[in-house]
Amino acid sequence: MSVDLHIHSTMSDGTLSPSELVELARKKGLSCIAITDHDTVAGYAEAKAKGDEVGLDVISGVELSVTYSGGQLHLLGYLIDCDNITLLEGLRTLHSARDKRNGEILEKLKEYDIDIKENDLRRVSTSGETGRPHIAKLLIQKGVVSSMDQAFDTYLGREGCAYVERFVFDLEYGIDLIHKAGGIAVIAHPVSLLKDELQAGQLLEQFKRIGLDGIEVYYPTHSRKMKKQLIGLAKKYGLVITGGSDYHGSIRKGTTLAGGKGVSVPEDVVDSMRQLREQKTDLKSI
Ligand code: AMP
Ligand code: ZN
Ligand code: FE
Ligand code: FE
Numbered sequence: 001m002s003v004d005l006h007i008h009s010t011m012s013d014g015t016l017s018p019s020e021l022v023e024l025a026r027k028k029g030l031s032c033i034a035i036t037d038h039d040t041v042a043g044y045a046e047a048k049a050k051g052d053e054v055g056l057d058v059i060s061g062v063e064l065s066v067t068y069s070g071g072q073l074h075l076l077g078y079l080i081d082c083d084n085i086t087l088l089e090g091l092r093t094l095h096s097a098r099d100k101r102n103g104e105i106l107e108k109l110k111e112y113d114i115d116i117k118e119n120d121l122r123r124v125s126t127s128g129e130t131g132r133p134h135i136a137k138l139l140i141q142k143g144v145v146s147s148m149d150q151a152f153d154t155y156l157g158r159e160g161c162a163y164v165e166r167f168v169f170d171l172e173y174g175i176d177l178i179h180k181a182g183g184i185a186v187i188a189h190p191v192s193l194l195k196d197e198l199q200a201g202q203l204l205e206q207f208k209r210i211g212l213d214g215i216e217v218y219y220p221t222h223s224r225k226m227k228k229q230l231i232g233l234a235k236k237y238g239l240v241i242t243g244g245s246d247y248h249g250s251i252r253k254g255t256t257l258a259g260g261k262g263v264s265v266p267e268d269v270v271d272s273m274r275q276l277r278e279q280k281t282d283l284k285s286i
Contacts, residue, residue, distance in 0.1 A: 018047035
């Protein structure tokens with residue numbers, strides 16, 4: 001049986017609601033899932049309630065973009081207390097930064113005679129955190145571009161003409177925020193870190209020193225060789241291993257929940273995470 005610890009819902013840029021994801025995961029025979037929406041934990045309560053109803057283990061999660069010495073990476077937080085005030089304050093800061101950035105992107109698009117109203121954007125993103133994929137969806141609907149890739153390449157990506165940087169925390173702050181909420185901090189899809197194994201080792205050593213707990217090993221684009229390398233690095237630096245599909249629903253074509261041919265994640269990774277969390281809690285109470 002597989003688990004899936006990297007999933008996006010309508011609370012950020014996924015297209016299925018937390019309840020729908022739980023039902024789908026149950027149907028696929030997964031034993032545990034974590035919804036890891038960008039910058040929000042708003043989907044957890046609904047997913048957990050649905051999980052209790054249908055008999056699926058649901059653990060809390062979040063995905064933060066953070067800066068580090070080599071650029072940006074994605075940081076996953078697991079087993080966090082979703083009511084933690086410090087965490088919620090941090091997420092509110094990120095939310096404001098997103099709002100500001102989205103408005104600036106729409107302004108830039110106007111320079112290219114593309115008129116997208118804030119209301120259109122809110123309609124597409126529903127109640128969740130709004131991001132570039134939602135703007136991309138509107139660009140497709142308006143016939144400005146024909147694919148998500150084209151929307152990012154031409155307008156929204158780092159090289160795109162309507163690109164606007166948004167404020168994000170640095171890695172150390174992100175790890176700290178997750179720890180303050182009692183969680184486990186994990187580097188998501190670390191493919192780019194693996195370009196050079198020596199550099200990857202040096203980075204992980206440095207990250208471990210600032211409190212990193214784990215790395216995502218099982219991921220659809222990680223080859224068998226990469227997974228082997230990552231497992232070796234996790235052992236060497238005393239990091240837990242996690243994995244998931246990064247499923248976004250229909251907004252990102254070609255991805256499905258774990259358990260199929262895309263990616264399969266062994267159940268015992270959840271036990272290891274829970275054990276680590278308990279050890280850390282015990283240490284704190286000494
Ligand atoms: P944002 O959170 O607004 O900065 O948008 C980043 C999100 O856009 C990422 O988390 C991805 O889910 C998505 N994304 C980035 N590049 C692409 C792309 N080329 N095609 C589709 N989605 C993308
Ligand atoms: Zn996303
Ligand atoms: Fe990511
Ligand atoms: Fe993701």
